[in-house]
Amino acid sequence: MKRFNTVFYNVAAVIVGLVISACLLLFMDVNPIEVCGKTLGKILTDRYNLGEIFVKATPLIFTSLAFAFTYKANLFNIGAQGQFTMGAVAAVSISLALQDIVPTPILLILALLGSFIAGAVIGALIGLAKAKFQANEFLVSMMSTYVISAFVDYLLRTSLQETKAEYLQTDAIAKSAYLPNIISGTRVHLGLILAILVAVGVSVLLNKTSLGFRIRAVGKNRFAAELAGIPSSRIYVISFLIAGGLAGLAGFTEINGVQHMLLREFNSSIGSFGIGIAILANGNPIGCIFASILFGFLNVMGTTMGRLPGLSIPASIIELIEGIVMTCVIASYAVRIYVDNKREKQRIRKAGV
């Protein structure tokens, strides 16, 4: 019943958000119903477009998990962008260095591990700053993104720059280092399966294991947890380490699955979207999968709308839609609490005081 309620409220909120967004199209002197119909038609009838939804959703699942995970320990990881970028650096470096030396499966596993570790190291450093110096993890993680961005610029100008030395980007990795495609006619790659498995794994880790329990206990009441012998500072480091690794994995799937090279300002908004998605999913790892797919869908919808002939709808409309949908979902939490309280009060009254 409770779970059904959650799903009901979320779906309703998303629909309300979409309707409000559609109404905004009126300001551009277009017929929202017609435009939406056309857009949906384009997406649903085109295999490639349909696949793009999942291609876009894959890294978002990882970055949203990176926020949701520390959120369980009552910590805010705003630095998924940086952790993702370091993961991408690791993936592209390992791929370029080993692509002709080791067979594909081993190369992919090495790139996967490398990107996890690269992200985890960044995460662990943030966690350490929190644990040792009581630094504000919100600020530290946020600022780490800028440091990493500058660091990657430096790498792209020096050791990682393409052999032609023309643009600030790496060489493309060889076909043998690609993540295999899983649906022909689209760009959907094995990374999607990996992302879903990881989300399920995170859910199991948090809810079924002792480590996950300790993380949640520290998140909900640090004092009681400490008195039970759980050192909260160690939990801070561990949860940031894992969260960083999760964001790092997005670097692996984006490099080896989609882009096949590292460029400047690579996917520069998936970190912040990850935060929104995690909040949308209320920190639930399984919810992150669905919320990411929703955002993937909105993303593709925006691009498709922008390409509709003769209408000149800016593709940035999608940011507006995403914002409105999120506001609606967050507002729905408040509505839900209000309705539940009211219902309870009535129940008590009826029971006859």
Add this chain to the structure above:
Amino acid sequence: MAVPAVELQNVTKCFAKVVANANVSLTVGEGEVVALLGENGAGKSTIMKILYGLYGLDEGKIFVRGEQVNIKTPADAMARGIAMIQQHFSLVPTHTATENIILGNVHGLLSIKEHEEKLRKIAQDYGFEVPVDKPVGQLAVGQQQKIEILKALYINTNILIMDEPTAVLTPQESDNLMQFIKSFTAKGNSVVFITHKMKEVMEVADRIVVMRNGVVVDTVRREDTNETELARLMIGQEIVPPVRKEEDTTQSPTVLEFRGVSLQEKGGSRLLDDITFSVHEGEVFGIAGVSGNGQDDICEVLMGQKDPNEGSVYLAGEDITHASIRHRSEAGIGYVPVDRYRDGMVMDMTLSENVFLKWCYDKEWLNRGFIRQKKLNAYTDALIEKHRVKATGWGDIAGGLSGGNQQKVVLGREVDVGSKLLVFNQPTRGLDMGAVDRIHHVIMGEKEKGKGVLLISTELSEIFEMCDRIAVMHNGRFMGIYKNGELTTERIGLLMAGVREEGGAAQ
């Protein structure tokens, strides 16, 4: 009958999810002391907060001196001569008594001197000795309470509501308070006295209104009743206190030993000063004292939350002075902290998760890192039944239980964790009598199993009822360790106030 000072008719108040008061009617006559007696959560404070304008009422009427009134804010109440002294004082610690009292009652240019004089005069009338020009933060709790009373007298109150006024006082300070109430009402004023202590009720009240679960159960005159009857009315059942056997426990093996433990704040005052004592197998060792005299620091040193500056702590011969918190639990110390909301439970988690909290490193409850959920749930359900926790099962959220039931869950868990020593820091504070009774029986049962028990309490009745030996604490040091029976209430009261012998004050 003359027009009563205050009359409440059928007042009902609902909070979001609970009915706090249902159809409460009561009257307070002029010159009368009415005691509102009931367990925590019975709705005593709520009904008085409605009268004082802190809460609005959903249904019902209020009359003051025969006139129907609509009290929306405390200012409305004060204008009609009603004042309420909250359980937690509302004083600005850095202001002097005078400044605190005139706060909100004066405008424009102030002549502090003039107000001070006026206050001194009021204080003299009632025989109060209060320094009106000192910051109240430097005063003892009993004195702070007098300032609260002065505050009420200053605005010409004739209906004074006091919420659990003796909770923070030493026995002597309580006596003074009772004296004040008598002289105050002798002048035709009325007092409403909210409490859950029967002794005080029998001492001072003219009429006793007993509340339970938000309704008035009965109203009795003091002459016509006794403590046993009141207890039955209050909780709806008879209470049989556990029997304590007189025996010499000091010869049994030592479980816990403190040797010269001192604790100092960074660059600050001494919190603990040379604390030395031992707890033996099968012994309940009590620490009495007004709260805030270092009892919590003893617990924190004992549990490893604070490192002592000097001295050592031994558990069954093992030096645990610098051991980790986890090691101490695993070595067999169970601990029921004073603040279960902060330290004892995770309120947003289920009961089984709260039980698991203390076992989350224990291999027995894990299967390759995975929680053995079935075993845990069965264990939790058994604990709920064994300790008569009112809950539907292991899946209940801890925060949804009443305080007494939450405490029983903590107790059940810690009793199993503490195989050697159990530490209770005010285990019954703020609980209803049914829960208190249950907790006392459990403590006695564990003592009989041969465990050592350290019981810290501010309730002297609890100390006398449960303990074999009693240490009295004042200002971070022990005033002495006594066998139960050696001390009278008067003597222990003086020791709690820091007075070692008649006439002479210890530092």
